[in-house]
Every structure is written in C-alpha cells, then in structure tokens.
Amino acid sequence: MKIANIEFREKPLFLAPMEDITDAVYRKTISQFGGTDLMFTEFISADGLIRNGKKSLQKLLIGSDTRPIAIQIYGHVIEPVITAAKMAEDAGADLIDLNFGCPVKKIANRGAGSGMLRNTPLMLEMTESVVKAVKTPVTVKTRLGWDENSKIITELAPKLQDCGIKALTIHGRTRAQMYTGKADWTMIGEVKANPAITIPVIGNGDVDSPEMAKEYFGKYGVDAIMIGRACVGQPWVFKHIRHYLDTGELLPQPSLAEKVETAKEQLRLFIEDKGDWRGIIAMRRHFVHFFKGLKDFRETRTRLLRSNDAEENFRILDEIGERFAGLPYNPSSQI
Numbered sequence: 001m002k003i004a005n006i007e008f009r010e011k012p013l014f015l016a017p018m019e020d021i022t023d024a025v026y027r028k029t030i031s032q033f034g035g036t037d038l039m040f041t042e043f044i045s046a047d048g049l050i051r052n053g054k055k056s057l058q059k060l061l062i063g064s065d066t067r068p069i070a071i072q073i074y075g076h077v078i079e080p081v082i083t084a085a086k087m088a089e090d091a092g093a094d095l096i097d098l099n100f101g102c103p104v105k106k107i108a109n110r111g112a113g114s115g116m117l118r119n120t121p122l123m124l125e126m127t128e129s130v131v132k133a134v135k136t137p138v139t140v141k142t143r144l145g146w147d148e149n150s151k152i153i154t155e156l157a158p159k160l161q162d163c164g165i166k167a168l169t170i171h172g173r174t175r176a177q178m179y180t181g182k183a184d185w186t187m188i189g190e191v192k193a194n195p196a197i198t199i200p201v202i203g204n205g206d207v208d209s210p211e212m213a214k215e216y217f218g219k220y221g222v223d224a225i226m227i228g229r230a231c232v233g234q235p236w237v238f239k240h241i242r243h244y245l246d247t248g249e250l251l252p253q254p255s256l257a258e259k260v261e262t263a264k265e266q267l268r269l270f271i272e273d274k275g276d277w278r279g280i281i282a283m284r285r286h287f288v289h290f291f292k293g294l295k296d297f298r299e300t301r302t303r304l305l306r307s308n309d310a311e312e313n314f315r316i317l318d319e320i321g322e323r324f325a326g327l328p329y330n331p332s333s334q335i
Helices: 024-033 046-050 054-059 078-090 113-118 120-133 153-162 186-193 210-220 237-247 256-274 276-290 298-306 310-323
Strands: 013-015 038-040 069-074 095-100 138-143 168-171 201-204 224-227
Touching (some): 013 237, 024 237, 024 256, 069 078, 095 113, 113 120, 113 138, 120 153, 138 153, 210 224, 210 237, 276 298, 276 310
Parallel strands (some): 038 069, 069 095
C-alpha cells in the first residue's frame, strides 16, 4: 500500500493523533516496541502556529521521530490553515493531515475539527487550497457525519479525493457520538468498496485486539487500521497486533514486572522531557490504564495518581511490582 510515494507493508498499522497523548515522548515509547507503520502528532491549532504559540510550536518538533510521521493540523479559516500547513512542511512532515474529525465542543462548535462536517463547502475549499499550497502529500481524517441524521461520508469521500488528498482516514462514529457507543465500520467499508475511490482508506475506531484487527481488515477491506485509545497504557499494542497479522500467533501478555518496568521507563522519559511536575502530570494519563485487572488496586492507584513527587512515583511503581506479584491478575481487557 502506498500513500503518495510512501510505501507501506501489507495491512499497516497507524498510531492515531491524540491530544495530550501522542506527544514526542509517547511516540518514542511506542516506537521502541515496534509494530507501527505511521505515527501522527497530536493535532495542532493553525491559529496557535501563526501566533507562535509555544505549545503549538513544540508539537512541530519531529526531528528525532521514527519515520514516516504525519503532522496533523486543524482550523476553521482557510488562510491560517494554509500557513500552518507550510510550517508543517518546513518542519519536515512526511504527510500533512487535516483534522476534520475532532469532536471536542470548544473546537467543533467554532467550525473546526468535526465542525467542518456542517460546512462541507468550506471543508472542500480548505482541503483543495492546502493541497495546492504545499508539496508534501495531504491527507484527511474525519467522521461519518455530524449526527445520526447526517451521515455523509459516502458522498463526501469522493469529493475529498477530487481535492487531491492522498489518503482518507474515517473514524466510525458521528460527532454527536463523541467516543461513546460502538464504532460503525459498515460505512467505512462502503467507502472502500466504491470503485471511484482510488486513494487508500484507513479505518479507525474501537480496534483493541489482534483478532479484531485481522477481522476488520478482512471484513471491511481497509488499506490500513489506525489505533488510538487502545494504545494508552499499552505501548506494546502494535507489536502484538503486528505479530498476529504476520504469524497468526498471539503473543503472551506482558508480565506485571514487565509492565512496571515499562511504566518506570516511560515516566523517566516524561520527566527528562518536561521536568518533574509536568512529566508526572503527563504520565498520569497513562498510569490509569497500565494496571487494569489488578485485584484490590484502588488504594494504590489513588496514591499513584495523587503523588507529585518523582521519587515517590518510582517507589509506588516498585511497590506494585512487589506487592501484587503472584496475586490474582486478570488483564483480559488488555492486549
């Protein structure tokens, strides 16, 4: 499978863009386990970039990332988005992805992200304008539609393709669903089955196991699968799915000791990158998922999520490895 001139192996796996999750530190952690074929940055505000916002500019720093990598941008006015796309190109992005799918209220209600699904003429004009403004291949990520009564993706996909994009990622929910309910891949499959669609179609939503990934590749015919929330607290998820797709063999669950060491190393990386306090805060988003399945873990989990001291965090992690070793552990909800 190819996106523009970038070649991928059969049935590639992509890391979804997630705000406050897929920063440079976590992308590095994911890459250490392997299995990913393309990573996306956190989504970046076009307005933030043109105003030289520190946080937005920080997200453009992709020099040490495993390649290929896509920079995702969003906005609701064409000119700032064009400027942001040029900045992403200058930063060395292999792909520039336009976010027309973020459901967060403060973004969607001002017409950006999935808010564009209520103004498709502007979406198409913006997409075509960005494609013409940069040499880097442009892709789009969006949803089925705004709500249950406006699922427009099958009509929208060919129009986006006509704008010159090189791939289309579809999250199998409407904006109204946010992240609730079950992702509906049937319309993703319909887009892929449309003979007029010649660009790669990437499916996204709810894939959280090797078996599910294999089933969805076969059932819906997508060119690639993008995985988001299932990788939080499970940076090995891509490695496990990749191994199963290639061999048909399920890898064993990481042991509790292995998870503790992974959590400690990830915490070290966050602290090294952001400093003690900000690194601990960033890691908390991952801590809540790392040790699902441990019996009588609530008290220890609370301590871990409340501690603002780096040394104490590492002590608690060591305690988890010692105290819960050999006790009942059911990680069935994790890969």
